[in-house]
Amino acid sequence: MNKVIDLFVTFLKIGAFTFGGGYAMIPLIQREVCENKKWLNDDDILEIVAIAESTPGPVAINAATFVGSRTAGTVGAVCATLGVVLPSFLIISVISYVLRAFQESRAVQYAFMGIRAGVLALILKAVYTMFRSAKKHGVSYFIMAAALVLTALLKTDAVFVIIGCGTFGLVWSLIFGKKGEG
Amino acid sequence: MIWLELFLTFLKIGAFTFGGGYAMLPLIQSEVERHGWLTQAEVVDFIAVSESTPGPLAINMATFIGIRTGGIFGAVCATFGVVLPSFVVILIVAKFYEKFRKSRVVDGVMFGLRPAVIGLIGAAFLSVGMTVFFPNGLKSAVFSNAGLWTSLGIFTAGAVLAFRKVHPIVIIAVSAVMGIAAGYAMEL
Numbered sequence: 001m002n003k004v005i006d007l008f009v010t011f012l013k014i015g016a017f018t019f020g021g022g023y024a025m026i027p028l029i030q031r032e033v034c035e036n037k038k039w040l041n042d043d044d045i046l047e048i049v050a051i052a053e054s055t056p057g058p059v060a061i062n063a064a065t066f067v068g069s070r071t072a073g074t075v076g077a078v079c080a081t082l083g084v085v086l087p088s089f090l091i092i093s094v095i096s097y098v099l100r101a102f103q104e105s106r107a108v109q110y111a112f113m114g115i116r117a118g119v120l121a122l123i124l125k126a127v128y129t130m131f132r133s134a135k136k137h138g139v140s141y142f143i144m145a146a147a148l149v150l151t152a153l154l155k156t157d158a159v160f161v162i163i164g165c166g167t168f169g170l171v172w173s174l175i176f177g178k179k180g181e182g
Numbered sequence: 183m184i185w186l187e188l189f190l191t192f193l194k195i196g197a198f199t200f201g202g203g204y205a206m207l208p209l210i211q212s213e214v215e216r217h218g219w220l221t222q223a224e225v226v227d228f229i230a231v232s233e234s235t236p237g238p239l240a241i242n243m244a245t246f247i248g249i250r251t252g253g254i255f256g257a258v259c260a261t262f263g264v265v266l267p268s269f270v271v272i273l274i275v276a277k278f279y280e281k282f283r284k285s286r287v288v289d290g291v292m293f294g295l296r297p298a299v300i301g302l303i304g305a306a307f308l309s310v311g312m313t314v315f316f317p318n319g320l321k322s323a324v325f326s327n328a329g330l331w332t333s334l335g336i337f338t339a340g341a342v343l344a345f346r347k348v349h350p351i352v353i354i355a356v357s358a359v360m361g362i363a364a365g366y367a368m369e370l
Contacts, residue, residue: 018238025238051279053200053201053292054200054288054291054295055268056197056198056200056268057199057240057267057268058203058239059201059203060238061241061268061269061272062271065276066272069272070276077273087237088235088237088242089257091235091236092232092237092242092257093254095235095246096245096246096250106365107362109365110361110362110364111358111361112223112361113332113361114358114361114364115227115230115354116230116314117314117340117357118337118354118356118357119226119230119314120311120314121337121338121344122229122233122350122353122354123306123307124344125344127304131300134296134297143297144300147298147304148305148308150301151208151301152309155212157212158208161301161302162298165295165298167291167294169292169294170293172290172293174286174290
């Protein structure tokens with residue numbers, strides 16, 4: 001029982017102190033879960049990253065559910081997930097009211113005009129980083145280009161793009177095997 | 183009814199986002215537009231809010247859109263929806279872990295999905311770019327260039343900072359200050 005509460009509190013802390021979410025959370029999880037609580041070891045953390053990448057949903061939720069389930073079963077998974085979600089949920093609830101109160105202000109509108117351009121720069125950096133770490137392989141470039149063109153120019157629903165590219169990858173690697181993955 | 187709609191929409195977003203974060207942008211953009219919940223500019227504004235507050239982008243987005251459209255219970259429904267697919271899938275994977283790691287099917291699907299996600303974020307970059315540089319459509323932009331040049335300037339400054347690994351919160355703060363300065367300067 002104590003372990004379950006401990007999981008909740010630990011992930012509450014992780015949720016409250018990670019900015020940007022996802023991968024930014026992994027070092028924090030490692031420190032809390034491996035070094036402080038000794039629930040899992042460093043290899044488990046690497047596994048969590050690999051699993052979070054290949055399962056749907058936000059990395060933070062995947063990681064919390066996985067650690068909770070490994071440490072204290074399904075109840076543990078519920079508590080860890082609830083813990084990691086709660087700070088975001090509360091903070092955003094408050095902020096959405098604050099934003100509404102200030103959104104008519106001219107200074108706030110100008111600030112957001114600037115911020116939008118700044119966010120665009122952040123997205124560019126994210127694409128660039130992912131592109132650099134992607135497999136340098138013809139098929140991989142082809143899928144990237146296809147997903148980009150389908151979504152940006154042909155306005156295909158992202159759900160179909162995901163399903164299509166996943167199916168294509170599966171069929172390709174079943175036919176050509178590891179060779180195809182270069 | 184809005185509550186069920188929020189839950190189902192975010193369930194879909196949660197089930198089809200791989201890698202989290204910006205990878206979910208194209209899905210959020212198209213769903214939000216289809217339902218008329220937020221404008222594209224509001225989505226971009228909220229990415230900034232989300233980057234400057236703790237917690238994952240997906241949860242922040244779900245909570246924000248939920249509260250805007252269906253109040254606090256709407257926020258609960260949207261957040262629950264976005265979390266549920268991840269939660270269920272991970273519970274199952276945690277039980278059959280070895281099989282999952284060695285599965286050729288998972289390997290193959292990911293072989294297709296990893297580059298697809300990069301393409302999707304690239305598409306998000308283009309559509310956010312349109313919102314930032316041409317908020318009133320392409321035609322009007324050609325002549326209303328004070329705003330366009332301001333945005334280009336701030337974007338360039340932001341990109342330089344981002345590629346020097348400056349923290350996103352700092353970049354957002356700098357862009358906000360530049361936006362305020364440019365806005366009031368344009369009034370003069």
